[in-house]
Amino acid sequence: MSLEHFISEAISPWMKEEGPDSDIVLSSRIRLARNLENYNFPDFASKEESETVIRKLHEANGDQEFGNWGEFEILSLDQLKPLAKRVLVEKHLISPHLAEQSKYGAVMLNEDESVSIMINEEDHLRIQCLFAGFQLKEALKLAGELDDWLEEKVDYAFDEERGYLTSCPTNVGTGLRASVMMHLPALVITKQISRIIPAINQLGLVVRGIYGEGTEAQGNVFQISNQITLGKSEEDIVEDLRGVVLQLIQQERAARNNLQQGLKIQLEDRIFRSYGVLANSRIIQSKEAAQCLSDVRLGIDLGVIQGISRSILNELMILTQPGFLQQYANEMLNPDERDILRAALIRERVELEEA
């Protein structure tokens, strides 16, 4: 394994698997925030402390038992070029915080990129597990096992009363953030989403764009996650989120049905127009590309468009991000150049599928 392996491919190996309910739920993610006792939290730690944390993880990684989850690679952020960092962010393997603000950050990745352990992010450790489709429980189980394994090797900062201690009070307790990435085009088209989001917020869950905090929803893809980490068990947190996601799946399916029955021709028109844009445009901005990809993916899910694989949305959404385009072009591009390359890549990919 090498860095190349992680930044050359747009879709991670785990994404190629088709998970349950993957017509609507693109991916499930569990993140556990953990800190080591006796060291200041990363943003307040000395160079020595930060290096010690990384060394401890290297030692743990050298251990044979880690073989249970495949081979792991530890990448130091200071050895990565800005572009490589950006690509890892676009693949959700590291957070923007780790890429931009962490002084002594590192990340530990397994071969199929389903596990990423960020080191010296806001907390000493951020264990992240990604699964295709709707598999929150499976992801929680895996994250729990990795957590148990790490706990054997390092001393966690844990308090009987407050639970796992984290740098930010919003993560204390379980340190658990469970989230799902959902494609909800029909709820957006029928404008139900604007009613649904406030309702979800009232349940203590958060709806965001695909790149987390402070990003807008591109291509009708929404990230839904828990806000509360204290005072509930991990299982309850995941169960509460699951309950809401199940309802959203039902509502999205119902809205898709209604659209197909009531506005069949309008819907098909929209889908094929978007398909036309993707197949023919010479210049395309990321926002328009995301919208058209969403339409085409809906067309695939509804059987209106045939012969194109579902993964096109997941793959092109990442491949057409600024970092990836530049990685692909192997040079820095200005926004105009990116829009041209984006259009070319999409055309190529669509033609490939048609052939």
Add this chain to the structure above:
Amino acid sequence: MFCQDCHERPATLHFTKIVNGQKTEFHICEHCAKEKGEFLPGSNTFSIHQLLSGLLYGDPAISGTASPGLSQQSVLVCPKCGMTYQQFAKIGRFGCSHCYEVFDSKLDPILKRVHGGNTKHEGKIPKRIGSGLQEKRELENLKKSMQQYILSEEFEKAAETRDKIRLLEKQKHQEKGE
């Protein structure tokens, strides 16, 4: 004025870049500014921590309007990492795990606000360093439910629970005795 990059949205960010004495003016919209990402300060700086510290500043105990206790609060400082309570309130983050102990007396209202009224961990307990805690929590839970049974006058169930508690306590003593 429209954004010079996308020509679609109104320009909301205006700035001048000077490189080697060469001046370039930019007028762009927020969307394109985000695309430019790291090159632009201020385009993506609002974070959860700022929001949180806003909440903390709303606390009369630190906003300065109160109280004779203020002088005492302002000297709360973590001996391990040197973080003061005021710094913590400003940035919304702890410096080290020891801060939790030092600021403990002030944490409940903050945690209640961000965690829907909760202040106590109910989740996973680490196996190695937390051994013993599991039994302790089980005992606490049993005692709680016994009280509830008594209040609702379900004495049979209360008695059953009491027996369970006794059994657990006995086991605990035996383990210690070994």
